[in-house]
Amino acid sequence: MSSVSTAHSVVEPSRTSKRIAASIVIIYAVITMIPLLWIVLTSFKSPPDSISYPPKIVFQPTLEGYCNLFTTRTRQTPDYIASLGEPTSTCDEITRSRNMVIAGASNYWPRFQNSLVIAFGSTFLAVSLGTFAAYGFSRFKIPLAEDLLFFILSTRMMPPIAVAIPIYLMYRQLGLSDTALGMILLYTAVNVSLAVWLLKGFIDEIPREYEEAAMIDGYTRMQAFFKVVLPQATTGIAATAIFCLIFAWNEYAFAVLLTSGAAQTAPPFIPTIIGEGGQDWPAVAAGTTIFVVPILVFTILLRKQLLRGITFGAVRK
Amino acid sequence: MTDTSSTSLGEAVARAAPAPIASRIRGLSDRSMAWLFITPAIALLLAVNIFPLIWAIYLSFTNFRANRPNAALENVGLSNYSRVLNDPNTWQAMQTTAHFVFWTILLQTLIGFSLAYLIDRKFRGHAFWTTIILVPMMLSPAVVGNFWRFLYQPQIGLFNHIVSFLTGIPPSSFEMLGSVRLSPWAIIIVDTWMWTPYVMLICLAGLRSIPDYIYEAAEVDRASLWRQFWSITLPMALPFIMLAILFRGIENFKMFDMVTLLTGGGPGSTTEVASITLKREAFESWRTGRASAFAIILFVAVFGLANIYVKALNKVKQR
Numbered sequence: 001m002s003s004v005s006t007a008h009s010v011v012e013p014s015r016t017s018k019r020i021a022a023s024i025v026i027i028y029a030v031i032t033m034i035p036l037l038w039i040v041l042t043s044f045k046s047p048p049d050s051i052s053y054p055p056k057i058v059f060q061p062t063l064e065g066y067c068n069l070f071t072t073r074t075r076q077t078p079d080y081i082a083s084l085g086e087p088t089s090t091c092d093e094i095t096r097s098r099n100m101v102i103a104g105a106s107n108y109w110p111r112f113q114n115s116l117v118i119a120f121g122s123t124f125l126a127v128s129l130g131t132f133a134a135y136g137f138s139r140f141k142i143p144l145a146e147d148l149l150f151f152i153l154s155t156r157m158m159p160p161i162a163v164a165i166p167i168y169l170m171y172r173q174l175g176l177s178d179t180a181l182g183m184i185l186l187y188t189a190v191n192v193s194l195a196v197w198l199l200k201g202f203i204d205e206i207p208r209e210y211e212e213a214a215m216i217d218g219y220t221r222m223q224a225f226f227k228v229v230l231p232q233a234t235t236g237i238a239a240t241a242i243f244c245l246i247f248a249w250n251e252y253a254f255a256v257l258l259t260s261g262a263a264q265t266a267p268p269f270i271p272t273i274i275g276e277g278g279q280d281w282p283a284v285a286a287g288t289t290i291f292v293v294p295i296l297v298f299t300i301l302l303r304k305q306l307l308r309g310i311t312f313g314a315v316r317k
Numbered sequence: 318m319t320d321t322s323s324t325s326l327g328e329a330v331a332r333a334a335p336a337p338i339a340s341r342i343r344g345l346s347d348r349s350m351a352w353l354f355i356t357p358a359i360a361l362l363l364a365v366n367i368f369p370l371i372w373a374i375y376l377s378f379t380n381f382r383a384n385r386p387n388a389a390l391e392n393v394g395l396s397n398y399s400r401v402l403n404d405p406n407t408w409q410a411m412q413t414t415a416h417f418v419f420w421t422i423l424l425q426t427l428i429g430f431s432l433a434y435l436i437d438r439k440f441r442g443h444a445f446w447t448t449i450i451l452v453p454m455m456l457s458p459a460v461v462g463n464f465w466r467f468l469y470q471p472q473i474g475l476f477n478h479i480v481s482f483l484t485g486i487p488p489s490s491f492e493m494l495g496s497v498r499l500s501p502w503a504i505i506i507v508d509t510w511m512w513t514p515y516v517m518l519i520c521l522a523g524l525r526s527i528p529d530y531i532y533e534a535a536e537v538d539r540a541s542l543w544r545q546f547w548s549i550t551l552p553m554a555l556p557f558i559m560l561a562i563l564f565r566g567i568e569n570f571k572m573f574d575m576v577t578l579l580t581g582g583g584p585g586s587t588t589e590v591a592s593i594t595l596k597r598e599a600f601e602s603w604r605t606g607r608a609s610a611f612a613i614i615l616f617v618a619v620f621g622l623a624n625i626y627v628k629a630l631n632k633v634k635q636r
Contacts, residue, residue, distance in 0.1 A: 013438045022440035028432060029449045032510065036452065038475050039464050051473045054488070129358040136354030140347055148359070155366040157619050159571035161595045162612030165605060166369030166376070169383060189365035192358050221350055252459030252574035253592075257600060271463040271578055281467050288460050299455045303448050307518050310454075314560060315522045 039292075042285035050281045065282025067091035068275060069108050069290075073100040075276075108287055111269040115291075117180050118265055119248040122187035127241045129188070130195025131233070135225060137196065138203040139211075149200075152193045153312065160253035168258060180263045186254055191244040194312060198243065201313035202236025203229065239305035242298050249295065266291050370616075377609035384603040397610035407611070409586060410594040416501060417508075417576075417590055418569045422562055424509045429516030430558060434550070436517070437524040447521075451514045458511060462575035465507050469493040469579075494580055497587050504576050504588055508569065516561040523557025524550065556634045563626055570619050591615055 013021070042050050044061040047068075073095055081101065087093040095102050137145055167186060168177070176182030210232065211224040219227065230237075256268040270287045273280055299306070307315055377398070380391045401407050432450065436443050453461070468476045471492045481488035493503040527549065535545045573592035576582070582589035582597075589597075595615065599608035 018438050018440040021435035021438035022442070022446075025432060025435050025440075025443070025446050025450070028428075029446045032450055032453060032514075034475070034479075035461075035465065035468060035510065036456075038468065039461075042467070053472050054478055055473060055475050129361060132354045133358035136351050140351035140354070142351050142355065148355075152358075152362060154620065155362055157567055157571075157623060158366075158370070158616050159573070159592050159595065159612065159619070161571075161573060161592050161599065162373065162616055163366065163369060165383075165599050165609055165612060166372040167365070168600075169376075169605075170369055170372070172386075185361070185365055189361050192361060196358060221347070246455060250457035250459070252457065252578075256459075256577075257596075267457050267459040267574075270460050279467075284467070285464065288464055291460055292456055295455050295457075296452065299452055300448060303451070306451065307522055310515060311519060311560065311564065315519060315557065 036292075039285050039288050042281055043289045045282050045285075047275060047280060047282055050285075062094065063090060064094050065280075065286040067094050068280055068283040069273065069286040070106055071095070071102045072104050072106050073098075074103045075099060076101050106273075107264075107269060108266070108273070111264055111266045112291070114180060114259075114263055115249060115265040115267075118183045118187060118263070119245050121180070121184040122191060122248045123241050123244040125184065125188040126191035126195045126244045127199075127237060130192050130199050130240065131230075131237060133192070133196045134199030134203050135229060137200050139208065149196070152196055156190070156193050161257070164254055164257045167254075171258060178259050178261060178263045183255070183259060183263055183265070186258070187248040187251065190251075191247055194247070194309075195240050195244060197312045198240045198309060199233070199236055201308070201316065202233055202240075206232045235305075239302060239309060242302050243309040246295060246298060373609040373612055376606050377613050379606045381606045382603045383599075383605040393606065397607045398614070400607060401611045401614060406586070406594060410589055410591045413501070413586075413588060414570060414572075414590045417505060417572065417588075418566060420505045421508045421512070421569050422565055424505065425513045425516045425565060426558060426562060428509070429513045429561070430520045430554075432513070432517045433520035433524055436521055447518075451518065453511045454514045456511075458575040459578055461511070462507055463578040465503075466494065466579055469503060471495070495584055497584055500580050500584060500588050504579055507575060507579060508572070511575070512565060512568075516558075516565065519557050519561040519564075520554060523554035526557070527553045556630060559626075559630045559633060563623065563630065566626070567619060567623055570622075571615075 041057075043065045044063070045056070045059055046062050046064050049056050049059045050065075067090070071091060076099065078099060081096050081099065084096075084101070087096055092102060136142065137149060142148065171177040171182050174182075176185070206229060210228050211219075211221075214224040214228045215221065250267065251265075252267040255265045259265065259268070266287070270284060270291065273283050273287060275283065302309065378392055378394060380393050382388065436447055465476075468474050469492075471477055471489045474488075476493065477488040477491065480486060480491075491499060493499050493506075531549055531553075532545060535549060540548070571592055572590050573596070576588055576590055577593060577596075580588040582593040592615075595608055595611050598604050598611060602608075
């Protein structure tokens with residue numbers, strides 16, 4: 001790929017060294033994928049297959065894990081099940097073959113919806129506030145700007161549990177405990193620091209001459225911001241949004257301490273999925289797979305901006 | 318920074334332009350504009366980060382217990398702090414955290430830098446494999462960490478079987494999560510699996526920032542590859558490596574989610590890192606005042622260490 005430009009350079013690595021490097025990296029990549037592949041495989045196993053000794057690599061795939069993830073079931077006598085008539089769905093059939101009937105929907109889907117609402121809500125807010133603040137820091141002389149920026153960053157250094165204690169008390173007073181709004185505000189505050197730092201970097205790269213030209217043409221500063229700067233910053237804003245989204249999507253510590261029911265997100269819920277006699281690993285694996293797939297897609301979309309995002313814009317490549 | 322102050326430029330343009338345009342350019346003065354832009358973000362941070370922090374500082378001087386909000390509040394001075402600092406459990410937790418932070422950083426830096434060095438050989442398909450390697454760090458430590466509990470099961474778990482396959486030790490002869498000796502390593506392995514790509518990515522940026530002509534010059538001088546590595550590659554990538562260590566150090570010092578789900582601090586308290594002790598104090602023993610004192614001590618420790626480290630980093634950068 002990029003070897004074209006350095007093909008004749010004396011520092012081009014030799015063919016053998018490339019081959020050795022490639023094989024080590026590929027071996028590492030394969031090893032690192034094993035736990036993830038195992039999650040996906042387990043999600044298609046039946047509960048007995050999932051806990052077989054030794055672990056099964058070849059097995060009869062089934063959707064039982066996914067069925068169990070989305071339903072709650074009760075045990076019934078074979079006579080009762082025989083009297084029910086035709087099963088209405090694949091899941092119904094699988095459940096009946098275990099001498100159980102579907103009793104209702106599980107909490108997974110509501111928890112997943114909470115994750116969606118809270119992650120997207122807080123991302124939208126954090127990126128909006130962050131864009132304004134980043135523009136302010138990038139274009140205006142703000143007294144103590146360096147200190148303010150450092151202060152914004154340092155809010156990230158607090159251990160989440162340390163922040164959670166007073167937030168817990170504050171939310172109890174304000175009636176925000178276990179509400180989506182409370183979680184959205186909290187995640188927005190955490191993400192704003194990332195958004196300001198990243199977006200300031202992106203906006204710094206847009207030449208100010210563009211806005212100045214627009215303002216000479218009669219735009220106000222606000223119009224110039226919306227019509228000139230925002231369109232130029234789209235890539236940066238999109239990348240920032242995905243980083244905020246991933247944080248809010250993956251967050252566990254605040255979620256487990258501050259939500260218990262109505263606003264609980266998926267990360268604290270997934271570990272609590274249990275079947276008869278212990279953790280229902282295929283259902284946990286199914287829940288994990290569904291939860292993780294959106295992030296995989298984002299990682300691939302983001303790969304060029306990844307470095308910048310994870311270092312708060314400190315490394316830009 | 319290239320700071321052609323927009324204030325003066327705006328004013329200069331405004332003065333030069335005919336009156337109607339000038340007023341349109343000014344609209345709001347730049348000073349009020351600036352505050353309009355940054356105030357919402359700062360206000361939110363004050364309300365959700367700083368106000369609670371100040372509250373926590375206040376609570377750390379009281380005997381407040383969140384499960385008895387109506388009990389009389391007493392000012393206990395510094396006694397919460399002295400109790401936390403004199404409690405052997407605190408130092409036990411600090412030691413556990415230090416062990417965890419030290420080994421994760423050491424392993425991640427070694428493996429991450431080596432991988433970056435190999436990827437920088439630019440073999441065919443390196444971009445694809447880099448993306449594959451990056452996947453674990455994007456996933457939820459809680460959700461994926463939870464699954465490692467399954468991988469570590471002594472009878473049925475994949476991890477024990479792979480170790481058994483490679484070494485011949487029977488898979489049910491050791492328990493990664495149940496044994497006092499192995500459980501600290503169980504969390505180090507998962508963290509290293511998850512975050513090595515992070516260090517790798519930053520190191521890769523460091524290696525790519527070294528201009529080719531330096532190596533060309535070294536080649537002309539007939540410096541050996543070994544020599545090139547120690548006197549060009551490593552020193553020039555060092556600020557990047559140090560940056561990666563800073564970010565990982567801060568993150569792992571406050572590690573909570575992955576460890577909670579894997580071991581919950583156990584067995585006993587062998588993997589009880591500081592955040593877990595803090596959570597137990599605050600949300601299980603409900604000693605809110607004392608937990609707040611501990612939280613402040615932790616925050617000051619992270620903040621202080623990070624500041625010292627950044628100073629060192631800047632020195633290395635300036636060299």
